[in-house]
Amino acid sequence: MQGRVLVVDDEKGMRLALTGLLSKEGYQVESADSGEAAVRIIEPGRFHVAITDLSMTGITGMQVLEHARRVDPDLAVIMITAYGSEKIAVQAMKLGAVDYLPKPFDNDEVRMVVRRVMETVELRRDHRRLLEQVQSDYAFEQLVGRSAVMRRVFDTVEKVADTDITVLVRGASGTGKELVANALHYRGPRRAKPLVKMNCAALSRELVESELFGHEKGAFTGAVARREGKFEAADGGTLFLDEVGDMPLETQAKFLRALQEREFERVGGNTAIRVDVRVVAATNQDLETAVRAGRFREDLYYRLRVVELTVPPLAERREDIPLLVDHFLRLAAEHFKRPVKPLSGAALRACVEGEWKGNVRELRSAVEQALLLSAGPEIDIGDLLPGASASTGPATSPAGDGYGGAASFREAKAAAVESFERAFLVAALRRHDGNISKAAEEIGMYRQNLQQKMRELGISAEEIAGNQT
Ligand SMILES: Nc1ncnc2c1ncn2[C@@H]1O[C@H](COP(=O)(O)OP(=O)(O)OP(=O)(O)O)[C@@H](O)[C@H]1O
Ligand SMILES: [Mg+2]
Numbered sequence: 204m205q206g207r208v209l210v211v212d213d214e215k216g217m218r219l220a221l222t223g224l225l226s227k228e229g230y231q232v233e234s235a236d237s238g239e240a241a242v243r244i245i246e247p248g249r250f251h252v253a254i255t256d257l258s259m260t261g262i263t264g265m266q267v268l269e270h271a272r273r274v275d276p277d278l279a280v281i282m283i284t285a286y287g288s289e290k291i292a293v294q295a296m297k298l299g300a301v302d303y304l305p306k307p308f309d310n311d312e313v314r315m316v317v318r319r320v321m322e323t324v325e326l327r328r329d330h331r332r333l334l335e336q337v338q339s340d341y342a343f344e345q346l347v348g349r350s351a352v353m354r355r356v357f358d359t360v361e362k363v364a365d366t367d368i369t370v371l372v373r374g375a376s377g378t379g380k381e382l383v384a385n386a387l388h389y390r391g392p393r394r395a396k397p398l399v400k401m402n403c404a405a406l407s408r409e410l411v412e413s414e415l416f417g418h419e420k421g422a423f424t425g426a427v428a429r430r431e432g433k434f435e436a437a438d439g440g441t442l443f444l445d446e447v448g449d450m451p452l453e454t455q456a457k458f459l460r461a462l463q464e465r466e467f468e469r470v471g472g473n474t475a476i477r478v479d480v481r482v483v484a485a486t487n488q489d490l491e492t493a494v495r496a497g498r499f500r501e502d503l504y505y506r507l508r509v510v511e512l513t514v515p516p517l518a519e520r521r522e523d524i525p526l527l528v529d530h531f532l533r534l535a536a537e538h539f540k541r542p543v544k545p546l547s548g549a550a551l552r553a554c555v556e557g558e559w560k561g562n563v564r565e566l567r568s569a570v571e572q573a574l575l576l577s578a579g580p581e582i583d584i585g586d587l588l589p590g591a592s593a594s595t596g597p598a599t600s601p602a603g604d605g606y607g608g609a610a611s612f613r614e615a616k617a618a619a620v621e622s623f624e625r626a627f628l629v630a631a632l633r634r635h636d637g638n639i640s641k642a643a644e645e646i647g648m649y650r651q652n653l654q655q656k657m658r659e660l661g662i663s664a665e666e667i668a669g670n671q672t
Contacts, residue, residue, distance in 0.1 A: 205229065205230070205231055206229075206230045206231070206251050206252060206317075206321045206324070207230065207231045207232075207233075207249065207250045207251050207252075208225050208230045208231070208232045208233075208250060208251065208252045208253070208254065208317065209232075209233055209234070209235060209241065209244070209245070209249075209250040209252070209253040209254070209255075210222050210225070210232060210233070210234040210235070210253075210254050210255075211234070211235045211237075211238065211240075211241040211253060211254065211255035211256060211259075211264070211267055212234075212236070212255070212256040212259070212283070213236055213237050213238075213256065213259040213260060214256070215236070217256070218234050218236065221234075221254060221313065222234050224310055224313060224314070225313070225317060228314060228317070228318075230317070230321075233250070237259060237260075237261055237262065238255075238259050238261050238262025238263055238264070238266055238267050239261055239262050241253070241255065241262070241267045241270075242262060242266075242267060242270050245267075245270065245271055245274055245275060245278065246274065246275065247274060247275045247277075248275065248277070249275070250275075250278055251278070251279065251321060251324045252278070252279045252280075252281065252317060252320050252321060252324065253267070253271060253278055253279070253280045253281070254280075254281045254283060254304070254313075254317070255267045255268065255280065255281070255282060255283065256283045257282055257283060257284050257285065257288075257291060257295070258285065264282055264283070264295075265282075265294075265295060265298065267280070268280045268282065268295060268298055268299065268300055269298060272298070272299045277324075277327070279301040279320045279321075279323070279324050280299070280300045280301060281300065281301060281302045281303065281304060281316060281317070281320060282295040282300045282302075282303040282304070283303070283304045283305075283306060283308075284303050284304070284305050284306065285305070285306055286305060286306050286307065287305075288305070289305075292305065301320050301323070302316050302319075302320055304316055345530070346360075346379065346382050346383065346386055347523065347526050347527050347530045348520065348523045348526065348527075349522065349523060349526060350520035350522050350523045352515045352519060352520050353515070353520055353523060356383065356512060356513075356514060356515075359510070359512050360383060360386050360387055360390065360512070361390070363387065363510050364386065364387050364388075364390035364391040365390070365391045365392055366391075367481045368481075368509050368510050369462065369481070369482045369483070369484070369506065369507055369509045369510070370384075370387060370482075370483045370484070370509070370510045370511075370512055371447075371483075371484050371485070371486070371507045371508040371509075371510070371511050371512070372384055372483065372484070372485040372486075372512045372513075372514065373485070373486060373487070373490075373511060373512065373513045373514070374485075374487060374513055374514030374515065374516070375487050375516050375562055376487050376561065376562065376564070376658075377561045377562035377563055377564030377565060378514040378515065378516055378517065378562045378563060379514050379562075379563050380445075380485040380487070380514055381400075381443070381445065381485065383485075383512060383514060384398075384400075384441075384443045384483045384485060385398065387441070387483050388440070388441040388443070388481075388483070391441075391481075393439065393440045393441055393481060396438075396439040396440030396441075397436060397437055397438075397439070397440040397441075398437075398440055398441045398443060399433045399436045399437035399440065399441070399442050399443065400443045400445060400651075401414055401415065401433045401442070401443070401444055401445065402445045402446055402651075402654055403444055403445065403446050403447050403448075403449045403450040404445075404446040404449040404654075404658075405639065406637045406638075406639065406664045406667075407637075408451040408453055408454055409423055409470075410638075411450060411451055411454050412454050412457065412470050413426070413430065413432065413470050414432060414433055415432050415433055415434055415454070415458065415461075416432040416434060416457070416461070416467050416468065416469050416470055417429070417430050417431045417432030417434075417435055417469040417470070418430050418432075418469050418470035418471050418472070419469050419470070419471040419472040420471075421471065422469070422470045422471025422472070423470070423471065426470075426471065429469070430469075432469065434461060434467060434476075434478055434480060435476060435478060437478070437480045438478045438479060438480060439479055439480075440480065440481070441480070441481045441482070441483055442480050442481070442482050442483070443483050443484075443485070444482065444483070444484040444485070445484075445485050446485065446486060446487070446488075447484040447485065447486050447507065448486040448487075448488030448490055448493055448499060449488070450499075452497075452498060452499075452500070455499065455500045455503050456500065458503065459500065459502060459503045459506060462482060462503075462506055462507075463506065465477060465478055465479065465480065466478075482507075484507050490504055490508075491504075516559075516562055517559045517562045517563055517566060518558070518559060521555055521556075524554050524555045524557075524566065525551060525554075525555065527563060527566060527567075528546065528551065528554050528566070528570055531566070531567045531570040531571065532544070532546075532570055532574060535570060535571040535574045535575075536574060539571075539574070539575060541574060541575070543574075544574060544577060544580065544581055544582050545581045545582070546573075546581060546582045547581050547582065547583045547584065549583070549584045550573075550581075550582050550583050550584045550586070550587055553584050553587060554566065554569075554570075554587065569587050570587075572586070572587075573586035573587045621660065624656065624660060625660050625662065627646075628642075628646075628653070628656060628657065628660070628662060629662060629666060629667060631645060631646050632657075632662070632667045633667055637664060637667045637668065639653055639654060639657075
């Protein structure tokens with residue numbers, strides 16, 4: 204990389220000397236003859252390093268530094284200070300200067316300092332590039348779709364991703380709301396900062412509030428140590444609130460205030476904590492009904508849906524199904540280290556015509572299962588259970604092609620597995636009084652996966668609390 208350096212000094216001799224020296228070192232150098240001129244030409248990404256004299260008439264070196272920090276936080280600023288003014292040098296470093304050069308200095312010192320600073324600039328850039336790569340390869344799963352309805356979703360994502368506007372993502376279960384939230388984060392300027400996710404359907408109000416805002420030691424029974432909440436963890440980044448419609452009513456007021464003022468207190472605390480967080484919320488509930496029924500605050504409802512993004516059910520974008528099938532086949536093949544297999548015509552048709560009540564999620568697991576189960580050279584309709592054949596009844600009958608027995612065996616097996624899972628998970632949750640984190644830990648599952656399973660199986664708080672004798 205060819206380093207770009209800005210030299211700022213109102214003394215002509217010094218300016219020319221530094222410019223000459225650094226040009227000879229191979230840097231691309233520009234100069235500014237005053238603080239004013241520097242402020243005018245500093246813009247994001249234009250320079251890697253700026254060397255500025257501290258004492259100039261008009262805008263001082265310190266002000267140039269402050270301006271640079273604001274406009275281009277990546278710009279490394281080196282401060283030239285007068286002999287014996289260590290204090291000022293320290294102050295400059297505190298304000299974010301990366302180094303300083305006390306006068307008088309010789310050419311070697313300048314070369315060395317600039318080279319060292321340039322190296323860290325380069326390192327940081329590499330690191331960021333790596334980070335972006337990792338994010339695009341793994342964390343940011345692609346949103347697939349070509350239908351007009353999905354294009355509208357993508358358009359809105361593009362338009363609002365680089366703003367701080369609160370977005371409410373709506374849509375039925377499994378339509379891809381979380382993926383849309385990911386896209387809003389990873390396509391925006393906060394992408395290198397954390398994306399913190401939280402599910403508001405936790406079991407108790409206490410838990411939800413402590414998760415959101417954190418708590419102080421002793422705030423309630425079991426709060427043995429101070430804990431940082433999701434709001435704090437997301438500082439600088441995005442907070443994704445899933446199932447926001449399930450947020451307890453009492454919590455909503457506190458949340459509204461945090462949303463409006465970007466300020467809140469930990470549970471049991473009274474110091475205001477300020478954060479810079481972008482909020483994206485999702486729900487599959489009919490919030491309007493919840494508002495009318497008094498289960499959801501109207502003011503919060505309006506505050507959340509500044510921009511509303513509705514992800515349509517799969518049945519309204521059937522033209523995307525072949526694309527999605529192909530996408531999931533490839534992902535599954537890679538994940539399970541199996542070769543990609545094509546779908547038979549009948550299987551593909553069954554997919555396109557399927558009912559897919561569980562939307563994209565159901566399609567995805569059907570495709571994954573099919574890839575694992577299919578024995579032949581292509582995936583046939585019988586492999587695509589239960590989504591495409593038994594429950595949704597496309598034109599072709601699975602019984603007719605010799606898979607009928609296998610289909611009912613799988614159904615029986617699926618039912619047995621489901622009832623086992625339900626009994627096992629409910630028992631684990633009861634042992635921990637409904638505390639999902641603890642139950643998950645005991646049975647060796649990730650908390651999110653357990654929550655997901657609970658939703659899939661429809662395990663409710665009442666069920667866990669009930670028959671506990
Ligand atoms: N357009 C899409 N392209 C690729 N994959 C998708 C798409 N939509 C959804 N998926 C996949 O489908 C699954 C479900 O998506 P996601 O978790 O985002 O749904 P959701 O709307 O948040 O569901 P829920 O309401 O149940 O939480 C995920 O595996 C996701 O990767
Ligand atoms: Mg979700």
